[in-house]
Amino acid sequence: MSKIRIATTSLAGCFGCHMSFLDMDERLVALLEHVELNRSPLTDIKHCDPCDIGLVEGGLCNADNVHVLREFRANCKILIAVGACAINGGVPAMRNHFNLRECLEEAFLNGVGVDNPQIPNDIELPLLLDKVHPLHEVVHIDYYLPGCPPSADEFLSVLGDLLEGREPALPKNLLHYD
Amino acid sequence: MSAEANMTTTNTVTPNTINIDGQDIPFKNGQTIMDAALAAGVYIPHLCHKPGLTPHGSCKLCTVDIGSRSMSTSASDRRTQTKFSVDIDRRSVSACTTPAVAGQQISNDTPALNEVRKTITQMLFIEGNHLCPACEKTGNCTLQAVAYHLGMLDGHFPQFFPRREVDASHPTVMLDLDRCILCELCVRASREVDGKNVFAIAGRGINAHLIVNSPSGKLVDSDLETGDMAVHICPVGAILIKEHGYEVPIGRRTFDLHQVGEIGLEPVILAKARHTNE
Incomplete structure (x- = not known):
């Protein structure tokens, strides 16, 4: 039987969800007998082939995030929003209280210890969005995996359900938002 | 028969x-x-x-x-x-x-009632700024615990991200309106138990918001004291006591160890809020 193909990415997140994914430790060995990783920071493959499952960490804070999310949606049969930021914007969305210019000025002009103050404007930098958005406001999301980060057990629960052809149903004792 | x-x-x-x-x-x-x-x-x-x-x-x-x-x-x-x-x-x-x-x-x-309750809870989440990982109340928050009880995985609706003010003027109590769900527990506790009338709700519909009964509208000019029930009754992280953050680590808080449906938990929650070192 061919393996289930999974892609992962971190958008406006902190890679904490990916670290938590790796917290599966030795259970990863058993998982990788059924699963192969496609586009992912763990493989360094740069673009998605058609995949069965996409795990997306982080919300949307710039144009590149939106581009990557759309690539995942176009290529993954099942897209899962992983972690608080993907689900409601999370900590990055705390900048939504302020306008973008205020944030940039605070970080790059007026911040404590700023040397050579200037707002970065290199052409290679993706344009920032006005506000940080959760994933489901831009593409359809099939399942949600809450937590900051979701525990390795949560990843295993949802992936296990999908591998065995069941509708994912997160046990209540694993459900947490922090 | x-x-x-x-x-x-x-x-x-x-x-x-x-x-x-x-x-x-x-x-x-x-x-x-x-x-x-x-x-x-x-x-x-x-x-x-x-x-x-x-x-x-x-x-x-x-x-x-x-x-x-x-x-x-x-x-x-x-x-x-x-x-x-x-x-x-x-x-x-x-x-x-x-x-x-x-x-x-x-x-x-029933599944039907719990589905409606989940939708109500989702609306409470998206109308305010409920970012659990960044909130001191996480794990002790009844809104969060009810959402766990109902199996809420996402907010479903577009986030409002309203801009609301923090009132940190009081020496021992902080008011963060980002998390206020307008339950009026503090309003009633202040009026009925503390005999003070510190809080009220002003405005209607989506403009409803918690206000403080003082000449400046700031908590520091009200007669609120740390021992008041109104300070301890907040089910979310809108009213917090200063200098008592993160005394119980995340993972060992009330709703990390208990389900919200366990009856008789209310006195435990209140007692914990008042005596955080227990």
């Missing part, structure tokens, strides 16, 4: 009992459905209710369905004259404000 005898049995109403999800529950005159349920150890989800304070009926999480109530309908009742067959006695009510009446057949823990 014949069908007739069976009907007679089910129609027999024991005096002063209501029936919730098939379980007979005694009540005393004057008790609400919520009072009777809590006393009998039956959990009805709620956020704006706290035993001892005047019921408010605003969060609507305790919505239950009453199948038949003790009331007579005459032939002239216009509700019986529709061309559709409707159960005119079936209605949805707030358990915290509806008096218990003998013979009420109440549905509480």
Whole structure:
């Protein structure tokens, strides 16, 4: 039987969800007998082939995030929003209280210890969005995996359900938002 | 048993009992459905209710369905004259404000009601700024615990991301309106228990917001004190006590160890808020 193909990415997140994914430790060995990783920071493959499952960490804070999310949606049969930021914007969305210019000025002009103050404007930098958005406001999301980060057990629960052809149903004792 | 005898049995109403999800529950005159349920150890989800304070009926999480109530309908009742067959006695009510009446057949823990409650909870989340990982109340937050109870995985609706102010003027108490769910528990606790009237709700609909009764509108100019019940009753992280953050690590807090549906938890939560070192 061919393996289930999974892609992962971190958008406006902190890679904490990916670290938590790796917290599966030795259970990863058993998982990788059924699963192969496609586009992912763990493989360094740069673009998605058609995949069965996409795990997306982080919300949307710039144009590149939106581009990557759309690539995942176009290529993954099942897209899962992983972690608080993907689900409601999370900590990055705390900048939504302020306008973008205020944030940039605070970080790059007026911040404590700023040397050579200037707002970065290199052409290679993706344009920032006005506000940080959760994933489901831009593409359809099939399942949600809450937590900051979701525990390795949560990843295993949802992936296990999908591998065995069941509708994912997160046990209540694993459900947490922090 | 014949069908007739069976009907007679089910129609027999024991005096002063209501029936919730098939379980007979005694009540005393004057008790609400919520009072009777809590006393009998039956959990009805709620956020704006706290035993001892005047019921408010605003969060609507305790919505239950009453199948038949003790009331007579005459032939002239216009509700019986529709061309559709409707159960005119079936209605949805707030358990915290509806008096218990003998013979009420109440549905509480049903998939349909819990789905509606989950939608209400999702709306509470997206209307404010409820970022649990960045909130000191996480793990002790009743809104969060109710969302866990209902199996809420996402906010479903587009986030409002409203811009609301923090009032950090008071020396020992902080007010973060980002997380206020307008349950009015602090309003009632201040008025009914503390005898002070520190808080109120102003505005209507989406413009409703918590205000402070002081000349400047700031907490520092109110007569709020750390020992007031109003300070400790907040079910979310809107009212926090300064300099007592993260004393209990995340993972060992009330709702990390308990389910919100465990009855008798309310005094535990209040006691914990008052004596954080316990």
